[in-house]
Amino acid sequence: MAKYKTKPLGCWQRAKEIRMKYYKDYAEAHDRGALRWEGGAWSFDAIPQALEGELHPLTEEPYGASVGFKPEAQVRYQEAAEGKWGCARDLCAYMRSYWGSIILNEYVFPEFSKEWPKADFIFQNHICCSHAKWLQIANELEGGDIPYFCFDVGAGPYNKIGERQITYVVEQLHDGIEFLEKVTGRKIDDEKLIRKVNNTYRSNCSWAKTCELNQAIPAPLDEKTMFSLYVLGVLEKSNEDIADFYEKELYPEAKDRVANNIAAVGNEQCRMLGDSQPPWGFLKIFRYLEKYGLVSIASLYTFALTGWWKIDENGKMVPYPTLEEQGITIKDRDHALWLLSEGELKGKLMWAPFYGATYKNEIVTKIAKQWKCDTGIIHLNRGCEGTAQHQMQMKLALQEMGMPVLTFEGNMADSREFDEARVSRVIDLFVTETLGLKKQE
Amino acid sequence: MIEDFKECYDNRHDYAKNWKKKNPNGKVLGYFCTYVPEEILYATNILPVRILGGHESPHLVTPHMFDMWCPYSRDCLNQGLEGKYDYLDGIMIAQSCLHQRHAYATWEIQIPTPWKYYLVMPNAVRSPRSKPFLAGELEDFKKAVEEWVGKPITDNDLDRGIEIMNTNRRLMKEVYEFRKPENPPITGTESMTMVWASQLMDKREHNDLLKQLLEDLPNQKLDRDQGVRLMIVGSENDDTPFMEMVESVGGTFVIEDHCTGSRYFWDEVLPENNQIQAIANRYCDRVPCPSKDWGQGEWKQKRFPHILTLAQEFGVQGVVLMQQKFCDPHECDIPSLRRYLESNDLPCYFLEFEVTVPVGQFRIRIEAFLEQINAEELFD
Numbered sequence: 003m004a005k006y007k008t009k010p011l012g013c014w015q016r017a018k019e020i021r022m023k024y025y026k027d028y029a030e031a032h033d034r035g036a037l038r039w040e041g042g043a044w045s046f047d048a049i050p051q052a053l054e055g056e057l058h059p060l061t062e063e064p065y066g067a068s069v070g071f072k073p074e075a076q077v078r079y080q081e082a083a084e085g086k087w088g089c090a091r092d093l094c095a096y097m098r099s100y101w102g103s104i105i106l107n108e109y110v111f112p113e114f115s116k117e118w119p120k121a122d123f124i125f126q127n128h129i130c131c132s133h134a135k136w137l138q139i140a141n142e143l144e145g146g147d148i149p150y151f152c153f154d155v156g157a158g159p160y161n162k163i164g165e166r167q168i169t170y171v172v173e174q175l176h177d178g179i180e181f182l183e184k185v186t187g188r189k190i191d192d193e194k195l196i197r198k199v200n201n202t203y204r205s206n207c208s209w210a211k212t213c214e215l216n217q218a219i220p221a222p223l224d225e226k227t228m229f230s231l232y233v234l235g236v237l238e239k240s241n242e243d244i245a246d247f248y249e250k251e252l253y254p255e256a257k258d259r260v261a262n263n264i265a266a267v268g269n270e271q272c273r274m275l276g277d278s279q280p281p282w283g284f285l286k287i288f289r290y291l292e293k294y295g296l297v298s299i300a301s302l303y304t305f306a307l308t309g310w311w312k313i314d315e316n317g318k319m320v321p322y323p324t325l326e327e328q329g330i331t332i333k334d335r336d337h338a339l340w341l342l343s344e345g346e347l348k349g350k351l352m353w354a355p356f357y358g359a360t361y362k363n364e365i366v367t368k369i370a371k372q373w374k375c376d377t378g379i380i381h382l383n384r385g386c387e388g389t390a391q392h393q394m395q396m397k398l399a400l401q402e403m404g405m406p407v408l409t410f411e412g413n414m415a416d417s418r419e420f421d422e423a424r425v426s427r428v429i430d431l432f433v434t435e436t437l438g439l440k441k442q443e
Numbered sequence: 444m445i446e447d448f449k450e451c452y453d454n455r456h457d458y459a460k461n462w463k464k465k466n467p468n469g470k471v472l473g474y475f476c477t478y479v480p481e482e483i484l485y486a487t488n489i490l491p492v493r494i495l496g497g498h499e500s501p502h503l504v505t506p507h508m509f510d511m512w513c514p515y516s517r518d519c520l521n522q523g524l525e526g527k528y529d530y531l532d533g534i535m536i537a538q539s540c541l542h543q544r545h546a547y548a549t550w551e552i553q554i555p556t557p558w559k560y561y562l563v564m565p566n567a568v569r570s571p572r573s574k575p576f577l578a579g580e581l582e583d584f585k586k587a588v589e590e591w592v593g594k595p596i597t598d599n600d601l602d603r604g605i606e607i608m609n610t611n612r613r614l615m616k617e618v619y620e621f622r623k624p625e626n627p628p629i630t631g632t633e634s635m636t637m638v639w640a641s642q643l644m645d646k647r648e649h650n651d652l653l654k655q656l657l658e659d660l661p662n663q664k665l666d667r668d669q670g671v672r673l674m675i676v677g678s679e680n681d682d683t684p685f686m687e688m689v690e691s692v693g694g695t696f697v698i699e700d701h702c703t704g705s706r707y708f709w710d711e712v713l714p715e716n717n718q719i720q721a722i723a724n725r726y727c728d729r730v731p732c733p734s735k736d737w738g739q740g741e742w743k744q745k746r747f748p749h750i751l752t753l754a755q756e757f758g759v760q761g762v763v764l765m766q767q768k769f770c771d772p773h774e775c776d777i778p779s780l781r782r783y784l785e786s787n788d789l790p791c792y793f794l795e796f797e798v799t800v801p802v803g804q805f806r807i808r809i810e811a812f813l814e815q816i817n818a819e820e821l822f823d
């Protein structure tokens with residue numbers, strides 16, 4: 003008999019619908035006279051989406067993850083990027099899938115389009131070594147005629163963001179607006195911009211609040227489920243439907259589950275901390291762990307890829323305050339850009355590791371404590387330097403806390419770099435020998 | 444002079460320790476990445492020394508930085524973990540590629556070094572917005588250095604720092620001019636040794652050696668056939684065995700674009716009313732690292748035409764494209780760069796480097812590349 007009651011997530015189907023609509027809209031945009039644009043998952047989508055008329059983005063990383071979820075397509079696309087274009091196999095797996103998709107002129111959602119839907123412009127941001135280069139090369143692959151704009155968000159760690167750092171980003175965004183208006187022939191609608199920035203706050207803050215609820219025992223959500231939920235924020239966090247979903251559907255439902263002691267996994271007995279993207283083609287590994295009562299309930303990646311946070315005066319990691327909670331009403335364009343940049347630079351703790359292992363260790367050990375994690379199973383992700391940086395140092399920091407930690411090498415979106423049998427065996431040994439867990443009926 | 448450069452390169456730690464003895468009030472600061480503004484360090488009594496790898500197995504690194512990271516960065520960290528840099532008074536990085544950042548970040552935690560600094564070097568170097576931003580970061584950096592050394596840095600000090608660095612750059616470029624004609628009096632390996640030493644040696648001393656070298660070079664003639672004139676382009680490279688091997692089998696490296704080569708020193712600080720702004724401008728405008736080589740409105744790489752210009756000015760016949768294994772910035776650029784250079788009639792050959800390279804195997808491949816170039820010229 004399960005220790006806790008559980009039930010499926012009510013808003014699950016809605017999340018799936020939103021995601022599939024996103025990819026359908028991108029494919030069919032031109033049919034409706036709408037514009038298409040490519041950008042990164044962290045690309046301040048509020049800005050291009052504030053242009054007059056209808057636009058639809060394609061954010062690269064979730065697209066790459068979607069490919070990773072289909073190993074047959076993933077291998078073909080990546081072999082195309084490696085064989086036909088000549089790129090190295092150890093480059094970001096998402097990037098290689100994306101390039102391969104272009105080279106083969108395929109869209110990984112053939113139900114929406116058989117061919118790769120070419121974008122009208124590129125609006126990208128840069129934090130790791132690859133972001134700007136990703137769409138630079140994509141543009142070259144597509145003929146080099148897609149207008150390209152990339153802005154830098156590498157302005158410093160969250161606790162050192164001041165006027166200069168925010169100004170640096172805001173000024174680039176002003177340049178970006180000038181670029182967008184020139185290449186599209188459309189104007190930014192300031193009222194729309196204000197709504198989009200509001201939605202960005204709602205999405206990021208609501209997701210963080212939802213993740214915070216996982217501090218409860220039992221956790222209302224498991225990480226495998228959360229992968230399908232955070233992704234909406236990296237598709238288009240300024241989207242009204244997505245902001246509504248987080249604020250008005252998911253968060254209230256998760257809160258209700260906590261109030262009624264409804265678990266994500268009924269036999270939760272060991273709470274796991276993860277890190278980085280999982281190997282997308284092998285998510286069944288989470289359900290396998292659940293047979294032992296081991297539930298993945300926390301990771302910096304899942305909490306902060308979408309999700310803004312702050313470290314409060316007590317040193318605790320708490321959700322970033324919404325505009326409403328801050329008592330702020332956005333006045334005009336400048337104010338919108340300032341607040342958007344400030345929220346991203348101060349609130350996106352996923353960027354903190356880019357400034358050092360000390361930052362990653364500080365945040366992850368807070369997560370481990372606050373979310374009452376018993377163990378860590380860390381995917382040493384060869385597919386993404388951005389999320390894999392400092393993982394070994396982080397492992398040492400967690401072990402110093404007394405937490406048993408397992409690491410395994412793999413790749414988030416290159417099935418050729420994941421040895422399922424070996425990893426399963428290693429996990430088996432860790433779970434049974436180190437953690438002393440037994441399979442539950 | 445080349446022997447002096449080699450002596451410093453081979454015995455870099457002894458050099459730095461001796462410098463400390465001779466300059467008891469000075470400090471030795473190890474740095475990652477060529478975006479570090481050495482002008483500000485030379486404005487006060489600090490010897491900046493580039494952290495380089497030792498070309499040894501990075502056996503201490505895996506518990507801190509697993510194997511998917513650039514071997515050069517892991518090698519750098521390993522040198523620190525082995526205690527080779529125990530004389531450093533400080534360590535710093537200018538925001539650069541993730542691999543170097545990872546090595547630095549682990550160094551911060553694992554290797555006791557009294558003073559540490561992470562300079563937020565912007566990535567959008569081709570945007571005009573980066574210059575005032577960087578100037579602000581450099582002002583903060585200057586204050587931090589002043590606090591560290593216990594002395595203000597005056598405008599005159601900054602002028603001196605800029606002059607030391609600019610002189611060094613200018614003199615090395617003058618040496619490079621000797622590589623343009625047929626049968627250059629200095630080999631690629633010797634040139635590289637000179638540049639590597641500049642990153643390890645007090646530049647005032649290096650400048651004196653360069654001046655002497657410039658006096659000697661007109662009268663120097665190498666007893667070797669220059670063979671095929673080559674360019675090497677890519678990531679960090681201080682692999683002497685590789686360079687020597689290539690130059691023993693019928694090639695001569697007459698120019699390069701990599702971050703332990705010309706990209707380190709090619710551009711000077713141009714005078715401005717505000718020296719800090721002038722320094723910021725230089726680091727934003729210099730030949731960019733691929734990780735920063737992207738635009739706003741213009742997507743093409745700024746570095747590519749520069750590489751082509753160098754190749755043409757130096758009479759290059761073939762290009763060796765090299766990268767440290769797992770080097771993302773160069774891995775992104777290399778397929779495009781190869782196409783670009785080949786469309787401009789420059790044959791290319793790609794090699795992937797590790798902490799040590801398989802010189803025997805590379806020899807066969809380089810010989811084949813040289814034969815290919817020679818055969819093409821035979822049928823021109």
